Amino acid sequence: MGLRRDRGSGSRQGCCALKLHIVAYGKAGRSPESDLIDRYLKRIVWGATLTELAEAAAVPPPPPNSRTVVLDERGTPLSSQAFAALLGRWRDEGVRETRFLLGPADGHSAGTRAAADLLLAFGPATWPHLLARAMLAEQLYRATAILAGHPYHRE
C-alpha cells in the first residue's frame, strides 16, 4: 500500500499499482474497433478495463486516490512520450486508478470537464467515438511500453 517513490529506478518492474480504466458511452459491440480495443487492453500488464455506459447514464463517481482524464477535442494534445511520463508520474505518486472518459454524443458536461485532471485531445481532428476509443487503447499500451523500456514504441 506504500507510495511508490522509485522514480529513478528505470520503472522496469512488472508490478504497477496504477489501473487504467476506460469509461465510455455507447456499445462497441462486435466491430473492428472492438477488436482493436481488446487487442491493446490485453497487452497492458498494468491492468486495463473498459466500462461501457448507456447514453443516459451519469458518469460514476471517481474512486478514492484516482485521476480522471477526459477525452475532448478542445483538450491538450500530448506526444506519446509526454502521455507516458504523466501516467508514470501518477503511478509513482501512488495513484490507484486513472479513468479515461469518452463520449457521450453531446459531449461531456461542464462539470465533468471542470473536474478532470486532464482534458486530452488526439490532435485537432474530429474522430468517431469508437475509433477514438481504439486510439486511446493503443496510446495506453504504448505508454506502458515506453515506461517499461519495451521496444514497441520504436518498432
Place this chain on the structure above:
Amino acid sequence: MGLRRDRGSGSRQGCCALKLHIVAYGKAGRSPESDLIDRYLKRIVWGATLTELAEAAAVPPPPPNSRTVVLDERGTPLSSQAFAALLGRWRDEGVRETRFLLGPADGHSAGTRAAADLLLAFGPATWPHLLARAMLAEQLYRATAILAGHPYHRE
C-alpha cells in the same frame, strides 16, 4: 475535363474529379485495421483507392496534375474542417488526384518530404502505421462528408 470553379455552389454535387489515393508501405492483410480502411474508402463517392508498397519499393512518381500529402509525425495537425477545405480547394482547382503517402518503417526520405505539398500529422502522438492508415481513411471520408454537407460530421 474543364476546371471546376464552382466554389460558391455549396459543393453538394455528387461529381468530383479529385481522386483520393492512399499509397502505404506494408500489407494490412486481414486485420481490424483493414476492415476499417475498407469501410471508409467504400463510402467515399469521390473515388478512393489504396496501393500497398513492399518495404523496399520506391515511391511511384506522381501523376500529372496531382498533389502529394505525406503523413509525418512532424507535420501539421489540421482540424477536420481545415483538411476538408484544403481538399475542396484542390478539387476546385482541377487537381485530378491527391496521393497520401504513409510509411515506410524508417520514415520518408528527405526528398519525399521536401516534394510534398503537405506534411500532415494526426497530433503529436505516435501511431502504428496500420492504425494511422485507418485514421486517414476516416478523415478522408469525413472531409468528403463535410464538403457534401452530409450530417456524418455532426453525428
